[in-house]
Amino acid sequence: MRTYDIAVVGAGPAGSSAARVAAEAGAKVILIERKKEIGNPVRCGEGIGKHWLDEIGLKVPPRAICAELNGAILFGPNMKSIKIKTDETKGYVLDRNVFDRELAIDAARVGAEILVKAQVVDIEGNTLKVAHMGEKNEIKASVIIAADGGESVIARKVGINSTATLYDTDFGVEYEMANVECTDLIEIYFGRSVAPRGYVWVFPKGKDVANVGVGIGGLEQPNAISYLEKFIKGHPDRFKDAQPVAVKAGVIPVGAPLETFVKGNVMVVGTAAHQVDPIHGGGICLAIDAGLMAGKVAAKCINEKKVSESSLKEYEKIWRSKRESKHMKRLALRKAVEKLDDDDFNVIFSSLDENDLDLLLKGNYAPVVQKVLLRRPQLLKILSPLSQYGAGELIKAFKDW
């Protein structure tokens, strides 16, 4: 039996960030990773918005940057496109393999212990039963941080209802492909026929290498891989020489965050807590942000010798006051956008140009909405549930990627 102040389960961005910040604050921390290699296999599109870096104080290790992005180009089902080049659409495509490992290395540098190939089999109170390299161990910790991703079972084992519903979950699959010509823009393809309730992405990882992936709503059929194959076959010019060098898959919670993040001495963070953007399904920075919050609160409780559900709940309070309102607005937007059919998308994409989008993002939405509604009045039905929010608030919530 080994004893720690804090055991963090899962060495993704949330877990490694929590472990680092808790170890920095003087706590005795162990970071437990199921896989034999931190960061591998990748289950992600690997895009990250630059505006996040200041917001969460993240320095991306240069080694982890594959490509720099200057904007996005969005396509409707009719292949009409709109370019966006705003500060919010600048970003990087990462090598998550390197990125995740660097975050864990940072945690180790400040004193966190790490186990790899260590499966948490069960949790009983303060004790984790861990199968490490085939040997059964027990790890005792005053605080347990569950950063165990979309497949999280720790939250459920301690009685937090974190079962994802198909409706509020997207499922994704992605090829990393060679011989795909890239620019400095990410490409996003919309449409029910393209990716129902989701989108296809082409994220440049180099000048001729890209992550080409799709995420679809959990209630949609057939499965994600069929949509990806269809998209690639449907764009023979673009992908005629393309060859996959990796295939990746994953689960993306796109609903509300968990009803509670803390139970007893367990704190749930990141994808395990459904802290993922409901619109684009991105979660790297949200995970880091939540991991930092949880790690700081956990270490503070340890240092002050006041570990209890109510003291650990401070993390949840901080998260909700900082993130919840925006998350719920973006969820409302997702629920509106998911009702659009191909014809709706086609009208939107043929009515709007870059200037309109610019106007919209600057908050001058009325002429833009009017332009679309004149051509497709039935969209009013889809937009009307959003009227409970102010348009300015929604645009603000929508702008950040």
Added chain:
Amino acid sequence: MFRLNENRCMYCGSCVGVCPQLALVLDEVKIRHDAKRCIECGICMRACPLSAITVKKE
């Protein structure tokens, strides 16, 4: 009856998070299925991005 085509599975864990019965566990390179817990609801089959799972009610 739950069947996993292990040749298609990439251990992404999509099926694990949606299983209402905690009947699936993600090991490093293996999905473990607990037939005693499974109620053959088929949610995992719909979730799997790779169509690696089939579930047939017995």
